Amino acid sequence: MVNPLLTDPSGKKRGMRIDSHQHFWKFDPVRDSWINNSMKVIQRDFLPDDLAPVLHENKIDGCVSVQADQSENETQFLLQLASANDFIKGVVGWVDLQSSQLHERLEYFSGFKKLKGVRHIVQAEPIGFLKKPSFSKGIGALKQFNFTYDILIYPHQLRDAIWLAKQHPEQKFVVDHLAKPVIREKEFTNWASGMKELSSFENVHCKLSGMVTEAVWNRWTIDDFSPYLDFVLHHFGSSRVMYGSDWPVCLVAAAYQNQLGIIEDHIQTFSPSEKHQIMGDNAIQFYNL
Numbered sequence: 001m002v003n004p005l006l007t008d009p010s011g012k013k014r015g016m017r018i019d020s021h022q023h024f025w026k027f028d029p030v031r032d033s034w035i036n037n038s039m040k041v042i043q044r045d046f047l048p049d050d051l052a053p054v055l056h057e058n059k060i061d062g063c064v065s066v067q068a069d070q071s072e073n074e075t076q077f078l079l080q081l082a083s084a085n086d087f088i089k090g091v092v093g094w095v096d097l098q099s100s101q102l103h104e105r106l107e108y109f110s111g112f113k114k115l116k117g118v119r120h121i122v123q124a125e126p127i128g129f130l131k132k133p134s135f136s137k138g139i140g141a142l143k144q145f146n147f148t149y150d151i152l153i154y155p156h157q158l159r160d161a162i163w164l165a166k167q168h169p170e171q172k173f174v175v176d177h178l179a180k181p182v183i184r185e186k187e188f189t190n191w192a193s194g195m196k197e198l199s200s201f202e203n204v205h206c207k208l209s210g211m212v213t214e215a216v217w218n219r220w221t222i223d224d225f226s227p228y229l230d231f232v233l234h235h236f237g238s239s240r241v242m243y244g245s246d247w248p249v250c251l252v253a254a255a256y257q258n259q260l261g262i263i264e265d266h267i268q269t270f271s272p273s274e275k276h277q278i279m280g281d282n283a284i285q286f287y288n289l
Helices: 037-042 048-057 072-084 102-109 133-140 155-167 189-199 226-236 256-266 272-287
Strands: 018-022 062-066 088-093 115-120 148-151 173-175 204-208 241-243
Touching: 018 241, 018 272, 048 062, 062 072, 072 088, 088 272, 133 155, 155 173, 155 189, 189 204, 189 226, 204 226, 204 272, 226 241, 226 256, 241 272
Parallel strands: 018 062, 062 088, 088 115, 115 148, 148 173, 173 204, 204 241
Antiparallel strands: none
């Protein structure tokens, strides 16, 4: 039987569409204090039953669930959800990359097929964090277990990310949210300089995600994102970028279909193979889904 999600309106087969970046949580106002009162719309639980119909409506076949809390409990929580929900194709969890027991923890988590990589919320850390010997040593341990690493930073931390990529040429990295350019202020030059250099490392990929929350939430237009998307697609190419929604965080600035529409509109003139790469194939390959 043909899966209707994997066919276009003419009945032709299409590639799998993967949302490479979304979150789940049971809202805790203390733990999740970053979800402040300006983000009231997401001050509640978001679980697989909330996301599944949204993905179906938007013809998205699966997702990668990314940590939002820095704890192994978070990693276990996401793995439990992934085990119970087939559409969650992979998990990017958290482990303490500076722990003296790191090897044992990575060995333990390597037993979970759906754990694909790890992330640390570096955007909340001072400049220089990625260059700490203990952290860089932890990054060096990931490849043995075939774990990827998601780089979550602000533009002022791009120099550190470049240093990290240079130190670990065999490690698979992906930059989350285009490194969060300040789209609301149309800041471009410094961000572009760092991203251009980072894109020169073939082991570094980039997620087309998280843009709507870096723009003015209630009055962005598609044109606000074009310079950033043009730049990333030019320098990383269609083979090293992947679509991600950042759901439910995106909901403070856009409905799921609206943030998806930004990417689909931008790549409408791309070839079918390029669209397949961006909308699913690259995520499948990068995360070994």
